Structure formats: C-alpha cells, structure tokens
Amino acid sequence: MMQSQEIRKQFLAFFENKKHTIVPSAPMVIKDDPTLMFTNAGMNQFKEFFLGNKKPKNSRVTDTQKCLRVSGKHNDLEEVGKDTYHHTMFEMLGNWSFGDYFKKEAIQWAWELLTEVFKVDKDMLYVTIFEGDEKEGLQRDTEAYDIWKEFISEDRILNGNKKDNFWEMGEQGPCGPCSEIHVDIRSAEEKAKVPGKDLVNKDHPEVIEVWNLVFIQFNRKADSSLEELPAQHIDTGMGFERLCMVLQNKKSNYDTDVFTPLIREIETITNSKYGKEEEIDIAIRVIADHVRAVSFAIADGQLPSNTGAGYVIRRILRRAIRYGFTFLNEKEPFIYKLVDTLENQMHEAFPELRSQKGIIENVIKEEEHSFLRTLDQGLQLLDNVIAGSKSKTISGKKAFELYDTYGFPIDLTALILSEKGFELDTESFDVELQKQKERSRKATKIETGDWHELIEDDEEEFVGYDMLQTKVKITRYRKVTSKKDGEMYQLVFNLTPFYPEGGGQVGDKGYLEAPNGDVTYILDTKKENNLIIHYTRNLPVNLNATFEAVVDLDSRNNTAANHTATHLLHQGLRTVLGTHVEQKGSLVKADYLRFDFSHYAKVTTDELKQVEEFVNARIREQLPLEENRNIPYQQALNEGAVALFGEKYGDTVRTIKFGESMELCGGTHVKNTADIWHFVITSESAVAAGVRRIEAISAEGAKQYFESQSEAYDKVLAVLKTKNDPIKVITSLQEENVALRKEIEALQKEKAKGLKQEIRNGLEDVNGVKFLAQKVDLDQAALKDMAFELGSEFKNLFALFASENNGKAMLTCYISKELVAEKELNAGQVVRELGKLIQGGGGGQPFFATAGGKNPGGIPEVLEKAKTYIL
Template sequence: MKSQEIRNQFLEFFKSKKHDIVSSAPMVIKDDPTLMFTNAGMNQFKEFFLGNSIPKNNRVTDTQKCLRVSGKHNDLEEVGMDTYHHTMFEMLGNWSFGDYFKKEAIHWAWELLTEVYGVDKDILYVSVFEGAKDENLEMDKEAYDLWKAIVPEDRIIMGNKKDNFWEMGDQGPCGPCSEIHVDLRSEEEKTKKSGKDLVNQDHPLVVEIWNLVFMQFNRKANGSLEKLPAQHVDTGMGFERLCMVLQGVKSNYDTDVFTPLIREIETITNSTYNKNSLPTNPDGKVSVAIRVIADHVRAVSFSIADGQLPSNTGAGYVIRRILRRAIRYGFTFLDTKEPFIYKLVETLTKQMSIAFPELKAQKAIITNVIKEEEQSFLRTLDQGLVLLENIIKNTQGNTVSGEKAFELYDTFGFPIDLTALILGEQGYELDEKGFEIQLQKQKDRSRAASQVSAGDWKVLKEGSSEGFVGYDHLTADVKIMQYRKVDSKKDGELYQLVFDKTPFYPEGGGQVGDKGYLEVPNGDVVYIIDTKKENNLIIHFTKNLPKQINETLKAVVDLKQRSRSASNHTATHLMHQALRTILGTHVEQKGSMVHSGSLRFDFSHFAKVSPEELKEVEDFVNARIQEQLPLEEQRNISYNQAVAEGAIALFGEKYGDTVRAIRFGESMELCGGTHVRNTGDIWHFKIISESAIAAGIRRIEAITYDAAKEYFTVQSEAYNNVKAVLKNVNDPVKAITSLQEENTHLKKQIEALLKDKAKNLKGELKSEFQEINGINFLAKKVDLDAAGIKDLSFEIGGEIDNVFIVFGAEQNEKALLSCYISKNLVEAKKINAGQVVRELGKYIQGGGGGQPFFATAGGKNPKGIEEALENAKQYLK
C-alpha cells in the first residue's frame, strides 16, 4: 500500500465516523509564545482544549506537519542514527472536543488498524496508565477494561507517568494516555524475548505507533491538577511508522516516504545506501549521512514553504541548524564539497505536493534558499578548516582546549563533531569537558535571558470575550475577565489582562500590538505596553494591576501610534500590488513588519530591484494615495469566495472558513490588521532601502505619514545646509561635481609629490640598514601615508636582499605600523610579518595583520610608535 493511499484511508475512515477533515496547520507557529514549531497534532487545537474558543465541529481529523528539534521534544541528534526518529514528520490524528471519549477512541483505533489496514493483532500491544501515587492519580481502569474486552490481558502493559500521562507543557490540559505498540521482529526473535518486555525500551522494531490521549485535567502553575469542565480525545499516530508497518519493512527509511529521496542522494553523490549496516561501520556512516539528509531536507523545505527562512535567531536559527547538520554530514561522509541538497527539492515536491500543495507553489523559493545556504556554509567550513589548522599549530601538547573549540563553534559556526573528527585524524584530542563547560555557560545565559514564569489565570468574570472591537472603536468600557502575573528575566514583573472586549489590536500579520492606557474609576491610569494573541486570547500587558479590578474600566488606544501603524499597513498592501504589477506576478509576500515608525516588506524576486524599478514602485503607490481610494472591507466573507474574487492569501498563514478581506481599488488581500479609511490618509510613501535577505528573497523598508514628513524636512534642511556651504550657488550639483573634479586633480598631484618624496627617502634609507645575523634590518619612523609606505617597502625589497623592515608613521592623530620581510626569510627564518605587527600593535593600542611577507597595524596611540620600533629588533635574535 502506497503512503498516499495510507494517508487517505486514515482520513476517510474518520470522515465516516462524522469527523471533519481539516488542513494541516503551518509548521511554524505564529501566536503561541510557548512554541516555535508545531510539535504535536494537538497544537492547532489548544484554544479548544483551553476553552478559549468553541469548535465548529466537535469531531475533526487531519494529518499535521510536525517538527521536533527544540525544547522538551528534541529528536535532532537521534535522527539518522536509528530507523524511526525524525525532525519533520506527519502526525495522523482524530479529535473529540467534549464529544466522544475513551470507548469510541479505543474501538475505532483497533478497528482501523486491524480491520481496515489489516494489521496482525498478534503483533500489537497496548499500554494503560498505571496511576501515580505522588499525585493521587488512580490507574486508568476504564481504559484497561475497554482494552481487556478487545485484546488478551497479557498484551496490556501498565505504563508509568513518563510514558502514559501526556502533558502539553508545564501548565495546561493533560491526562492519561493509552498507547498502541507494534512488534516487527522476526518469529525467531520473538521466541527469545517477549515483545511485552521491549515496549518503551527504545527497541528499533518494537515501537509506539499510536497514542490515544484522554484530556481530563488541567495542570496549574503550582503543579496541582484540577478536572477539566469537558473531556477531550487527542490522538496521534506517526504516519512514517504506520507506513513501515503496512509496507512490511523494518525501517521508516525503507518506506516510499523516504526511498525516492535516498535513491536521488545516492545518484547525486555517487554513494551507496546500506540499510543493514551499523552506524559504527564505514559504510554505516555513509548510510547515516544519507538518512540525515533525506530527513532534514523535508524539515527545511516544509519550514521555508510555511514562511520561515533560515536566519541567526529564533525559529530561523533552528532551521539553519538543521540544514547545516545535513550539509556537514554530506561534507564529512559523502565527500560533497559542492551544494547538492537543493537538488532534492524536485523529488520531494513530486512525492508530497498532492497532500501538501504549498511545496509545489513554493518550489523555486525553497530550492534557491537551500542552495544559497549550502554555498554559504561550505565557505564557512573551508574557513573553519584554516582556523582549526592555526589552532593545532599553536597547541602545546596533543590536546586542543575546549575553549578554543567552542570559539570556533560559536563564532564561526564550525561543527564540534567535525572538529573532533579532524583532530583525531591528526593525532590530537579535544578537551570535550572544557567545550561542554563553555556550551553550558552559553545555554545558561540564553535560558536566563528568556526565562519566564507565569502564574495561574485568576478568573473574575465567567463567559467568553466579545474579542476585538478595535476596527470600529479606539475606546471601550471593559471589564477584566481574567488576569495573571508573569515574571521574566527580560521584562521583569508584568501582568497579563483579558477583557470582555477590547479595542487594542493584538500583534499579528506582521503588525505590532497596540499600546494605550486604562482609565480607572478612582482616577488612576494604567498603561498598556503591548497587546498579543495567545491561543485565541487577546492579552494586554501592564506593569501594574488596576486597583479596582472588578470595576468597569475605560480602555483607550494610543491614537497616534495606531494611525501610523494603519498607514504603514495599508502601504504594504499597495506596495505588494505595485511589485506584482512592475516586477511580475511571481512576487509573493514572504514576511512583513509594520509598526508606527516604518514598514518592512519581504518578497520573492530573483534579482536586485533596480533604482528605476524602485522609483516605479514609489510612483505607483503614491498614485494610489493621490487617488484617495476608500477602504472596502468584508469581515465575514467565505475563504473560497474571497480567493475567487482575487484576494491574495499568504502561505504559512492559517485561515478559517470565513475571513476578512481588505480592498483598496485593485488591491485585495486577506488581512486581519488595521488600515486607513482612505489611501489619502497615508500622505506619502517613501522607500528607504532595498536589500537581499536570502536567495530569491528581497526586502524593502519604507516610511509613510509623519515619518515621511519628517524625512523630507530633514532632507530639505540638509539641502539648504549644503547650499550654504557652497555659498548659496544656484546649482549645488554642478558645484559639487566641480569640487570633485578639482579634488581628483589635486589628489593626483599629491600622489606624484609623495612618490618623489618616497624616491628621495629611499636613497637616504638604503644607507641606514644594519646587518644582524645575515639579515638587513631597518626600523624607522617616516612621514608617509599607508600607500606610500607600501610602495617604499616593496621598492627597497626589490633592490636589497634579505631585508626585515618595520616602518612607523603618524597620520590624523593615529598610529600606523608596517612590516616587510623578504619572502626567502619568511620560509628560512620562519618569521611572519602578520604576527610581528600584531604583537608590536600593542604599543600603539591597536592591531592588524596581513600576509607573511607584508602586514600593517593601526592604533590610537602615536606616542607608542618609537617603543614599537625599538622592540622590532627582538625578532632577529
């Protein structure tokens, strides 16, 4: 059975049980500060489990793209080493929100596996929560009794809290779970040891296949449990493992989920995959590398398709780390020194775009981004190899310090295991303990900076919130429904408030959250410093809790900041339209940042946008502003109708059945942000910069409204100042051009004079050389610039053999040192000009470097030049 059929059968089975089939949520999470990536199928449904929203249907089913590479669920270093761990994987699931519970979940799971898929009942085991005395949790007898009616009791395993009590985090909904495990060992192996004894023992052929979670409790901040008002079912079955079972193979990588990628890697790298070889064998390392690359290209491709580009921070750093791990394995074990992983995107797209069409739509972007990242990291590896060689040369003994290795890892991104491998090949050891100490210090610093502790929500008012009313109102009378205290290392002590309704826009769609204040009946004012959305709750951040928390408060949005943000947000829509009109319809938004000061817009395009094209974009947007186009808003239009009418939907966003569509003239997009009522309110649009941020991704930064007015005011003042300096000439450009031409002519005259001066100086200096140990030595302060000193040094070196020259000079109250050494001396005497100037640079409070035969150093202490020259002679001893 092909994987595509396996996936479809799962969804159709639960559709027959009155479940709605829903789309996978994006793998990159936008509105949950506790997670970077979707790491479980239930993530997109958290708001239903938490009671923040009411689902349209109490039964749903899906296949969810998941990524487990950070935090509690981190499988990264195990990927490739075994046959069943992955970074990106699909989680098949069925869900009940306060509808059916354990009986249906257990019976349907067994029916699907054994009757629909035809899995042999004799290879299946089930586990049930045994209870936990430390929390007064009883054994899950209900689940046990349900299973006992289906399977022999000797196939039911009692599981501890670690294995059979599922929690989404330190706080929130949780409950006992019942797992289904499969034993894929040979009949001979089964006679030696029961599969029951190998469940949850990390055996590669006795693995968990399905987890049925019964959400019954809520974990509070103090660790205690309280019963949820409604009981839910949350199940997750690993798609890749299911394919392994149904396709009769012993490894996820032997299924048709991975074999097309593996075959392509073999072809491109001229390598051979041996599925039976141990990772410790030479060919086993090759097979591990192939598994790593096949897995990681999926994770990276799906992340980019969902809008997350590799970068140096946050989720982007995680994606870059995954890709670099794949590149490193190819570099080390497949001997690939040129980019090749990007070529696998074609195979992946053909294989999975039916289930996930975003791969096909974003194929060009994914391919180009991966290729550029490969090229960049391969250059890093080359540079790292040179740096590592220098570390080895300067190492006393045969152990390289962990601190040096960590610097190579942290500053230059050079992988530590590659460092250890190269050191071992050259007879050196790595101080692994020292490296781990440095790594732990870095982790502690990072953890301390981001550490946040949140208390339980204190509920003041029952019921559901009306939500956001800020499209129509910038003030509202509100009551606090719930609040909690949050303490973070970064921001200190804060309070999070949820109102029964709010005019404050929560951060989303690239637009920052509103700020403002609360008017309290006693006359106090409490400032709202930020607004965010978390699991469908609009949360307002304050430094102080209103004293009259049970009274009606007046919420007031900062009008100036909202107006500026709205102006910038509308401008991003108009610019998007302009870019698609001028550059082509291949342009797609890849990210944005809209705040009161300026806007940033990232988009797909494969060339630098020329000045002429940028001017066209500016003119296009400003023409729409001059037309004074009114806002046309449809708040509850169906998604399909909006798209049919021409609305642009963004990849990586999760849309519901009904959406909000924003139109200004011919520009129409799905958007939840705030906008001006008329494009005339924007006043003017001005592009400040255009740059590349990744292969095929460009970034434009621009300003509107007050910022544009201030920009032109500053430019006007600067222009008037230039005119004043030029004695108020009528044509400042012509005057400046004339000055530039005159300056060029004078520079040439000065250069000629300096050359004559150096020529005359050369004759004087040739008589001042000292012979020391067969070397012609000169250390002298001269009145030349850096170019003159270099020319003089090379001319003398061409006329006198075996020279060692150190020149010092003072320019613009700064110090300059240079060192020239005849190339034959560099080899014979092992003297390095770069090392000389670095060490002499301490006398002038500076540093420098260069080639072994010529190097320069600059410093801020001219008084140290003489001392540096005096100490130059020591290198000839």
C-alpha cells in the same frame, strides 16, 4: 505493498466515515503562541479549544499535521540519522474530539483501523495504560484497561509510568493519561528469545510506539496541582513514517517510500552507496531527513537566520551540509537539488512545496554556499589553534569559540583533531556550552501565573475595526515575570478595541480609565491561543469596575497608514517586477514599515522609483476601503484575494480591497488611500537568496522625513554660502579636492624617493638577511610602493615599517618570498603578533601584510621586537 500516499488517504477517509471533519495541516512555524517556535504535535493548532478560549466549529476532526521537533522539551535532533525512527520533521496523523466521544470510541476505532483496515497482525501489538502516580494523587487508569480487555489479551496491556503515559501540554495547561500502541516488528526468532512486552518503551528500534491516545481530562495549574476540566477531550497522534514502516514490512523508516526517493537521489548526486557503510548511511539519513524539515519550514515562511526559529532552521541545514562535507566528500552545494524530488513526492498532500519550490531551492543553495565558506574559514582557524597549542589536548574554550563565533560544528572539530593526533577537552567545552545555555535560559524564561477569572465569558469580541474607545470589563488576569520585561500583568476583556499583534502589525497601545479617573496604561497587545491579551505594568485598583478602554489614536492611525501602504507596495512590486513576487514577511509599526518579498535580483533604482510612484498614484486616486469581514475562504481566493503562505486561515476570512489590490488581512487600515498622504522607500536590501527587503515610510513618517530633508538642505546652503545652486558649488569643491589629492600624492612620492636612499643606507645584515625596522612618515599606499621597490632590489629582505596617522598606528611588513620559503617566515603572522603591542591586529599574505592599532605608543616596542623573527 501499500504506498505512503495511500496510507495517508486511508487514515483520513476512515475517520471521515466516523463523522470527523478533515482539516488541513497548520503551518509548521507558529506565530501566535509564545511557548512554542514550531508545531511539535498535532494538537498545537487546537490548543485554543482545549484551553476553552474558543468553541470549535466541529467537535470531531482529523488531519495529518507536519511537525518539527528540534528544540525545547521535544528535541530529537541529535538522534536523527543515528537511529532509524527519529526525525526532525515528521507527519502526525490524528483524530480529535472536543467534548464529544472519549476513551471507549478512541480505543475501539484505533484498534479497528490498525487491525481491520490496515491488517496489522494483532500478535504484533502491545498497549500501555497509565499506572497512576501516588504523589499526584492519580489512580491507575482502570477505565482504559477495561476497554482494552475487549480487544487484546491482558498480558499485552502493560502499565506505564507518568513519564510515558501521562501527557502534558507544558508546565501548565490541559493534560491527562494516555494509552500508547506499540508494534513489535522483530523476526520470529528474536521474539522467541525476548518477549516484546520486555522491550516496550526501551528504545528498541524494532519495538516502537506507533500511536498515542491522549485522554485530556485535567488542567495543570501554576502551583502544579491538577483540576478536572469541565469537558473531556481526545487527542491522538500516530507517527506517519513509523506506520509506513510497519505496513510496508520494513525495519527502518528510511527504507519506506517516504524516504527512498530522496536516498536514491542522494546516492546519485554524491556517488555514494546506502547500506554499505554505517558512517555513510548516517550521513545519507541525516541529509534525507533534514532537507524535508528545512524545505517545509521555508515553504511556511521561515527563512534561516541568526535568531529564534530562523536559527533553528539554519542549524538543521548546517548539520546536513556538515555530514555531506565530512562523510560524502561534498565540497559544493548539492542539497538544494533534492528539493525537486521532495516536491514531486509530496506536493499532492502539501501543495505549498510546489508553489514555493523556487524560493526553497534558492535559499538552501545560498545557505550551502555560505556555510561551506564558513567551514573553509573554520578549518584554517582550527589549524592555527593546533599550531599554537603546546600540548596534544586542545582547550574546550578554544573549540567553543569556533563553535559559537564561527558556527564550526564541535563534532567536526573533534574528528579533525583526532585525525591529527590531538584530542579535545570535552569537559571544558561542555562547561562553556552550559554557561551559554544558562544565559539564554535566564534571558528568555517567563514565569506565568494562573489565570484569575473574574467573569465567565465564552469568547472575547474585537471591536477595534469600528471604534477606538469603548467601555470594557476585565474577565481574567494573570501575572507574568521575565528577565527582559520584569513583572507585568496580562488582562483579558469582554470586548476590546485594541488590535493584537499579528499579520506583521504591532499591537495597539493606550490606556484604561477607571470611573474615578485612575489610568492604567496598556503597553502592548498580543494574541495567544485565541485570547487577546493586554499588557500592563500595574493592575487597576478595582478590577471589577467598568473601564473606558482608549487606543492611542496617533499610533493607530499611522500604523494603519503603513499597513495599507504595504498592500499597495505588494501590488506595485507585482506590477513592476512581475507576478512571481510574493510577500515573505512584514513589520508594520507607527513610524515605518518593512516588507520582505520573493525576487531573484537587486531591485534597481529605476524600478524602485516606478514602485514608489505606483503607490503614490494610488494614494492620489483616493481609493476607498472595500472590506468584507465574513467571506468563505475559497470564495475570497476565487475573487482574486491574495493569501500569504505560512498563515493559518479559518473557514471564513476578511478581505481588504483598495482598487485592484485585494488581500486576506486581519490588520487595521485607513478608510481611504488619501489618508496615507505620501509614500517613500527608504532602503532596499537582501534578506536571503531570492528574498529582498524594502523599508518605507508614509503619513506622519513621510512628513517628518521631508521636513528633515528640507532642514538639512538649508544647512547645506548655509555651509556652502550659496542661496540657489548648491550643485555647482559642490562640483567645484570636488574638482578642487581631486586636484589637491593628486598634488598630495605627488608630494608623497617625492618624499618617498628622498627617504628611499636613507632607508637603503639603514639596512642591516643579520644572519644573511637584509633587515630593517623603522618608523616612517608616509601613508599606507606610499609605504607599500616603497616596500615592493626594495623587495625587487633585495631577494633576502625583511622590512617592517611603522607609521602614525590621526592618533592611530599602522604596521607594514614585507618579507622576500625566498625568505618565506627558506626560513618559514610569514608576514601575516608577524603583524598579527606585533599588532597586539599597538592594541590592534591585522593580516595578509606570507610575503606582505599590514596591521593597525589604536596605541601609537607601542611602536618603539614593535620596532625593537621585529628583529627577534630572524635571530
């Protein structure tokens, strides 16, 4: 049986022999395409070629691309685990032609590889072609049909509709008809009952699409019309896991050696057995699939978080944790232990798994700890919902609050409710969920118009490393509209001095000046599919003029200083903390910088001082910039340049060197470290398990910082009424404050003693309970002491004290433990309910709890209602 690693190698070797260049997989996390969070198809990294924004170095390439489909148009998440052939993260094997060969070669080579190299039985195969679409004015793809007839009988060539056999990049952009290759792996008995052609594209688990050959020949415009592309391209994608299933004669992707090592490890860790019980099988499949997706995402630099791509990764991991919690009875972190198996299995094809193994394990483990705590909290909250329900149907709105606010999975809510004899109002939950989706969609929806081309220009040139002002022509423009930014315009120039956002550095701002003096402000600069795009609120009056493009000098200089400071900071961290430190993210702006890095402990104050001094020493050394803009990638690494994981590098790269610091970087930098002036670390914190964050300032930001510190110091001297020794004065004030606090505490205790007898005299006997509800002028600590002293005297005490301080109300409730058990009273519940009357809330233990609120006027009603709990 051919192993998966050999299958991958044979695919790539086959197309290499067909004069294709093997290229590495692009990162799974996308950074310069606003339409996508993740690579969801093999073609994503080649979009710039299909769009005509850049000319490819090689017209034929092949690769295996790591993909993720969990959001947007391609969303398989809820199917994963329930069937045997959908995945979140998967590999897509592909071969590509950029204006080179077309349908004939693509079809011929696909057939040759499958039937002659991989020896797939021809009688197992069916193919589909595009049947045409009258509304679109598209004819049936008879060209593909005629080519297929040379290899396969006509009764196995099936027509497919637009949904299945017309591939589109998105609402706009390159598109075209496609031919799918399907494999029927059913038994002979099953095939005799129902012909395979009747099951193609019917979601049958054993009649599956394995390869899609896309013939890109049109461009979809904003008005939905189609126009012929000047060059025709081939884009194919074959599911690696499905191919392994076919070649290894399995009925499920999860039975191939792509997944069996992970499944065996899950069985061992969780003491469960795969293949015996459907619920357990689904859980194991979910975990085996999801650990791959999360591990590859973290290796590419995307940490779990509460927003954007990070939220998607957190959601995938939490789904895996939840399945382990519910169906495998795993209440402690265990998924992180699978990373070792995954790394051993796949590091040869994807070396980032080995180099990033430690950070992957730590992040997953911490996320597991965190979510398991959330599950515990959610279970308690769900118990409260059930206890407070007056019917056996739980409101979907309540369930949505658990889901949205606390991250408690809705399917787990439904399961627990069912076990306890309740049911969930799923319709009202769906309504709430739809409202949220609609809010999100409206907030993020961007309407993009077609490009209006003014000048044919093959590729825009960036000149911003050498000049901040130059004459430019607008080559194309389009209008974009979003709820966040309103109506804006995107401009592309024949050359530009504006740096586009990338590598953590924000985009340049500035302006365009027309010959008549009119100014159009550039509000931001970004890069999209290799185009440098300049954002403006208005279009220039004469679009065909020659403009003076001017970058904001102060902003650029301060940003450059901060960017160079991040390089020196990276070097300083590796020097002080160790070479295990790797950059995990950065943000470089004009006013400050943020730097995320791998490290497994809080950076101490002394270490931060050492790092700060290291950077400032490099600034004092006045190190000049040594730059190489066109060096082969491997040569740069061999010379010691530091590359960042999750970044996509070309064949040639730019290196930035200041002394011993050398990194691959496309950002802007100072000419000499002296231009940074000074470097100050302003904060250090945790981002995730094993990832720390430093925020810092330099240049103008550092100057403003010292000026504000000096001004604040002068104000302190003025307040203290001293001129030269504020420390002595502050120390004296602190000592005096401690003495006064002790004196106040002593007075409070004396006051409490006086009140204690008064309070004891006020106790009532109500239904066998010593009851008291009274407003008392004591602080919280003294009230607690008094409550516990009374509780030691009376074993049937119910006491509620109210107090007022600085315009706020406080409640303190004590209930003897005997009463808690006998009468099922709960101090925490009492203060939560009564706290609403003072416009606040609180909680605590069943025998002692406190609450606070902003409405002291509600205290009389609180004291009046307290007695109802024992009547």
